[in-house]
Amino acid sequence: MNPIERLTDLFEKFPGIGPRQARRFVQFLLSENPGFRGDLSEAIKHLGIETAQCTSCMRWYAKGSQQNGLCSICGNPSRDKSMLFIVEKDADIDNVEHSGFRGLYFVLGGTIPLASEEPERHIRLRELLKRVEADAAKLQLNELILGLSATTEGDHTRLIIQEKLLPISEGLNFKITSLGRGLSTGSELEYADPDTIASALSSRQ
Ligand SMILES: [Zn+2]
Structure with a gap:
C-alpha cells in the first residue's frame, strides 16, 4: 500500500474521523517540515x-514518579474514599475535577449500545463490580455516583449498571445516586462546564 493511503487508513480509525478528514491530515503532514513529522512520531x-x-x-x-500502579488521584491519600464517581471516559474526569469533586473515580471506557446482548463487551462492568465489592467490604464506600451522559445510550447504560449493582449495594450498605438536573438532554460530561457539573452533583438523587 502506498504511504499516503496507509496513513489515511490509520487516521480513519480515529473516533469521528471520516475519509475526507483523514486525507486532510495526511496532506497537512506532507506540507509540514520533516521535523514536525519526526516530533509527532516520537510523541506517539x-x-x-x-x-x-x-x-x-x-x-x-x-507515569512520571508514580510507581505504585495508581494515578495521582487514586494514589492521593487525602481524597474522599467514601464517594465513587463513575464516568464514561478519561476526559470526563478532568471536567469533574474542575467542578470541585474530591472523591474517587472509575472509568467505564464507553457506553452500552441499545441493542447489545453482551454489556461486558462495551464497558468495564466486571472490573467495576470487583472494585465496588472490594471498596465496600473495606467500609470505604458510602455512595456511588453514576455520571453518565444524558443521552439514550447513557441512560441505557445507567439502568444496566444499577441493576447489576443493586444487590451488592443492599448487601454492603452503600447508596447509588445519579447526577441530577442541570445536565441538559443529549449532553456529555466531557463538554459540560464545571458549574453545570457542580449543580448536577449537588442535585443528585
Ligand atoms: Zn486512578
Whole structure:
C-alpha cells in the first residue's frame, strides 16, 4: 500500500474521523517540515512507553514518579474514599475535577449500545463490580455516583449498571445516586462546564 493511503487508513480509525478528514491530515503532514513529522512520531512512540493504566480507576496517566500502579488521584491519600464517581471516559474526569469533586473515580471506557446482548463487551462492568465489592467490604464506600451522559445510550447504560449493582449495594450498605438536573438532554460530561457539573452533583438523587 502506498504511504499516503496507509496513513489515511490509520487516521480513519480515529473516533469521528471520516475519509475526507483523514486525507486532510495526511496532506497537512506532507506540507509540514520533516521535523514536525519526526516530533509527532516520537510523541506517539513515547505515549506507549511513558504512560500506564491506573489499576484502580482504569484511566491512563503519565507515569512520571508514580510507581505504585495508581494515578495521582487514586494514589492521593487525602481524597474522599467514601464517594465513587463513575464516568464514561478519561476526559470526563478532568471536567469533574474542575467542578470541585474530591472523591474517587472509575472509568467505564464507553457506553452500552441499545441493542447489545453482551454489556461486558462495551464497558468495564466486571472490573467495576470487583472494585465496588472490594471498596465496600473495606467500609470505604458510602455512595456511588453514576455520571453518565444524558443521552439514550447513557441512560441505557445507567439502568444496566444499577441493576447489576443493586444487590451488592443492599448487601454492603452503600447508596447509588445519579447526577441530577442541570445536565441538559443529549449532553456529555466531557463538554459540560464545571458549574453545570457542580449543580448536577449537588442535585443528585
Ligand atoms: Zn486512578
